[in-house]
Amino acid sequence: MHPTSSEVSAITIIVSTVLLLLFSSVIIYFLFLYQKKRFLHQKEVLELRETFNQTLLLSKLEIQEQTLDHISKELHANFSHLVSLININLSEILPQSTDTMKDNISETKSLAKQLLSELKALSASLNTDHIIHIGFSKALDNELKRLIKTKKFTVTSSKTGEEFRLRPEHEIILFRLCQEVLNNVIQYAQAKTITANLIYSKNLFRLEIIDDGIGFDIEESDSQRAQKESTGLPNIRKRAHLIDANVDIKSTIGHGTNVTITIPINEYTKGQKYY
Known part of the structure; x- marks a missing residue:
């Protein structure tokens, strides 16, 4: 069919x-x-x-x-x-x-x-070798003592927790990052007081650098950095990224600036303990 x-x-x-x-x-x-x-x-x-x-x-x-x-x-x-x-x-x-x-x-x-x-x-x-030898904490102490000797700033610092070393290359980058932050305070902040707080914990390292200077507008600074050929904040963030660190910058005009650097502690970042 x-x-x-x-x-x-x-x-x-x-x-x-x-x-x-x-x-x-x-x-x-x-x-x-x-x-x-x-x-x-x-x-x-x-x-x-x-x-x-x-x-x-x-x-x-x-x-x-x-x-x-x-x-x-x-x-x-x-x-x-x-x-x-x-x-x-x-x-x-x-x-x-x-x-x-x-x-x-x-x-x-x-x-x-x-x-x-x-x-x-x-x-x-x-001197890189000297910084690696004495460690980040001592190197930062020496840097703060240099600021005290200028008699232009009241400098205070504190340490919380059991100190430990980061990897040598991380400590160098972290120290240069701190030098950049302190240099910005010296040049632009018009601060009278600088405070550095180091916090050591099992899973985290945190450093706070606080000043009582004139402060600045972060968004405006970021938007105008190309015109002013400024590399301060970008350099700080780039250095931080290299060591898996987070940088939090808080600033209010007339009320100073607070820079917090946080580094997660793991096999990649951890060095040896202080002895």
Whole structure:
């Protein structure tokens, strides 16, 4: 029995529909594969770009550390030596001087001694090996003592919890980050009081640097940094990102600034304990 024309039409419609659905499914499948490959490609490009930026920043920091080490050695070897010679010459001149000159020479000797002390402290703060040897906590203490010696700031600090070391490269980056923060306070904040709080816990390290300066508008500073060619805040955030740290900056005009640096403690960041 031959199928009727209506049956043939129905079969044709069914077959056509199935083929159309199959064809559509194939197109959708290939579109999905294309989108997936495109997404993976974009992800790879972003990861490569991020890796490149991190490598570039690490290279810059390495070059910077090498430069700072060189400056540190020059300060210690040459400038400190010159200041010591000046002090020796002043000591030889002192007995032969008049009473009026003796007071001036003694004052100059005192200033030379102070300069020598400052040069040694500055040399130590620039020397990467020295920072690694004494650790971040002690290096930050020394930096705060240098601020106290200027007699321009009231500086206080506190430590909570059992101290431990971070990885050496992390401590170097963290210390340079703190130097950047303190430098911003010195140059722009017009602060009278600086407070540094270190909190050590099992899973977290937190550092707070607080000043009572004039404060600033963070959003405005971010939006205008290209015009002002400012790299302070971006540098702080980039350095923090390298050591898996979070930087929270809170500032109110007229009420100072609070910079909080938080680092999760894990196998990647943890060093050894203090002994």
